[in-house]
Amino acid sequence: MPSTPRRSPRKPASSQGTVIIGIDFGTTFSGVAFTWSNQVDKIEIITGWDDALSDNTDECKAPTAISYGTENKVTWGYSIEPEKEQLKWVKLLLLNDEDIPEEVRTSDKIKEARKYLHKHNKTAEEAVTTFLRHLWEHSIDCITKSISRGMVNYAQFHIVITLPAIWPSYAREKMRLAAEQAGMLDRRMGVETQLTFISEPEAAAIATLADMEGRFDVKDEDTFVVVDCGGGTVDLISYKLIQAKPMIVKECVKGSGGLCGAIFVDDAFKEVLKRKFGKRWEMMDESNRRDMIRTQWETGIKRNFKMGSDRSYNIRIPMECLLAKERRVIGAITSLPTITITPGDIKKAFDPVVERINSLIDGQINAVKEKEGVNPKYVILVGGFGRCNYLYDRVNERFGAEVEVLQAKGAKPWTAICRGAVIHAATQSGVGKLSVQVQTRVARASYGICWNEPWDTQRHNPEDKYWCEIEQKDYARSQMAWLVEEGDDITAQEPTSIVIKQNFDRNGPPKTPEDEEIFETNIFPPPTRWDPDVIKQLCSIKWETVIDPSTLPKLKNRVGGVYSELIYRCEMTCSGESMGFAIYRGRKKEGSKSVKVDYNTR
Known part of the structure; x- marks a missing residue:
């Protein structure tokens, strides 16, 4: 068998x-x-x-x-x-x-x-x-x-x-x-x-730049400002092309953004309707209001309106909103009465939001010009709101004389973010031909640790001074050591790190080392001392390993006292919006069973 x-x-x-x-x-x-x-x-x-x-x-x-x-x-x-x-x-x-x-x-x-x-x-x-x-x-x-x-x-x-x-x-x-x-x-x-x-703008930029790969007019050293206009947020990011094929770019200035997406235009148009309808607006069923905004505004006026248009739009008043005297004569008229939306009404809905977006673009262009000495080659509009005709017209009116404004049509701008996220992961994995490598990114905040430093009369504040019994010397407590400062170039290939020491009683029992906390701040330059008003906890690196002090290097203080010293390195990596932290002892990385990173959600 x-x-x-x-x-x-x-x-x-x-x-x-x-x-x-x-x-x-x-x-x-x-x-x-x-x-x-x-x-x-x-x-x-x-x-x-x-x-x-x-x-x-x-x-x-x-x-x-x-x-x-x-x-x-x-x-x-x-x-x-x-x-x-x-x-x-x-x-x-x-x-x-x-x-x-x-x-x-x-x-x-x-x-x-x-x-x-x-x-x-x-x-x-x-x-x-x-x-x-x-x-x-x-x-x-x-x-x-x-x-x-x-x-x-x-x-x-x-x-x-x-x-x-x-x-x-x-x-x-x-x-x-x-x-x-x-x-x-x-x-x-x-x-x-x-x-x-x-980050959404980086993903959108990666998809957009991938679509541009192979074009004869895209050359090394060119710079681009990508403006991701979504429903809630508008994010901007600027890149310099290091190599055209395969495409390698670096973020050249700190990105920017704000809550000035399409929903704020929608809200403003809703206010226009409320003014036009007056008392009738409150008489209208909520589902009819939503349907009116969807059919008349979202899929009609908002998409098609252009700068310089003199077209007005007539919107029928629903039967439920007619006043008593209008209902009495309804049989004598051929159609329901309407309210008129003028080009001026539409501009009032668009302009405050568009002006905020133009202000963000202006800041990004100026930052690129200051850093690189030339204007960006393109301002590229992406995202759902980025497809808007009126937005393009206003951006082009403001910046078109010095920078070419690009706006793709169809589904590409709307799907740029999720497509770019896929290309980013494929590039990281080294698979496939779709590849846009971001060589360096610009830190949007400063990240570091709070520790005690050997006392320096020239640098430290007297109120931070204290006496360390173990080492028998003066220290300054609660000083900040920044792994990365806002505006620094950071790369995934070259992590940044800092060496940290913890002292133990040589004759004490085995114990777990103290947690290491990572902090961040948007204040620049970042403070040199701990300040809870402007420095926030990002995460905590928790040791899971119990250390026996007798196995650590032995040191003596100036009076002959003996203590143990744990030396390790805290390393920070950054890829896209993902930041990683790891602990190394010598050349060996402590595994997930030894240390755990807990991020603060407060």
Whole structure:
């Protein structure tokens, strides 16, 4: 009887290939792109959304919205019926109040979002987790249908989530926790999932620059300003081209951004309608208001309006809003009365937001000019709002004489962020032809540690002076040592580090070393002394290893006392929006079982 052939052992995940998934979790819309290692030059966009109206299934993004029904049954995205109450803008509620501009914090949308969360007894973090879980499950279903269940089960997953460049570090950690709780990091057939972050403007820029690769007019030393105009945020980033093929760039000045996206234009137009309708606005059903804004504004006026247009728009007054005397004669007129939206009304909605965007662009252009000595070659508009005709006209009017303004059409600007996230991960992995390597980035904050330094009369404040009994000498307490200062060039290939020492009683019992805390500040130049008003904790590096002092190097103080000294190196790496911290003793990196990095979410 022939023996049954032995099943070949499953190859390790690295040889099974990699599935790369880029997730653009936006304020108003979210999108997902993916590829896999043997087809990494082909990026696919998730569509096929469940849709209550059956007319948005093939859109390349879905609304960032959820609705809690009876027994907490959740609908999300396009599947929410238009008349249903729903939660939007929840992304901004991951920020602490003090990090939300007052005009946004007090806006109706934020108030409605908070009210909705309170009504359903949910936190912003729980709501974001719920949305991500549904987005993820739908994405995995689509990916499985596209590349097979075997690939999804056995390949290594690399997920890249994009974040606004202006977000504080604690918000990034909240996103990581939400992704974990949404099941995105669950082990599949024993294979761990890798999660990294990248800033939205960098992802958008990578996709845009990849589209430009091979063009004869793109040359070494050229500089570009990429303006990512989204629903809530507008982020700007500037690059200098180091090498055209394969494309290598460096961030040449510190990026900028602000909360001045499309939703603020939408709010301003809503105020125009309220003024035009007067008392009739309050008579209108909320679902009719939403439908009017969607059909008349979002898919009509906002997309098509151009600078210099003299066209007015007539919007019918719904029957429910007619005054009593108008209803009495309704049979005698051929159509419902209308209100008129003039070009001046539309400009009033656009202009305050566009002027803020132009101010950001002006600052970025001037920074590039000061650093490089020449104007940027291009200002490139991307993002959903970046497709707007009126925005292009106003930006071109302001800067077109000195910088060429580019604006792609179709889905490319809207999907730039999630596509760029995929290209970023593929570049890191060294697979495929799609490659835009960011050689250096500019630090947007200063990062460092708080420690005690040997006393220096010339440098230190007398109130910081104290006597160290173990070493028998004077020290200055609570001094800041910065690994990276705001504006510094940082690279993933060349980590920055600092050597740290901890003293132990030589005859004391084994114990765990003290935690090492990493701090950040946006004050420049960064303070040399600890200041809780401007320095915030980023994360804590917690030792899990118990150290026996008798195994450490032995030192003597000036009076003959003996003590032990633990010397290690704290290393910081940066790739996109992902910062990593590690501890090295000598040349050996302490593993995850020895040290653990806990990020602050406050």
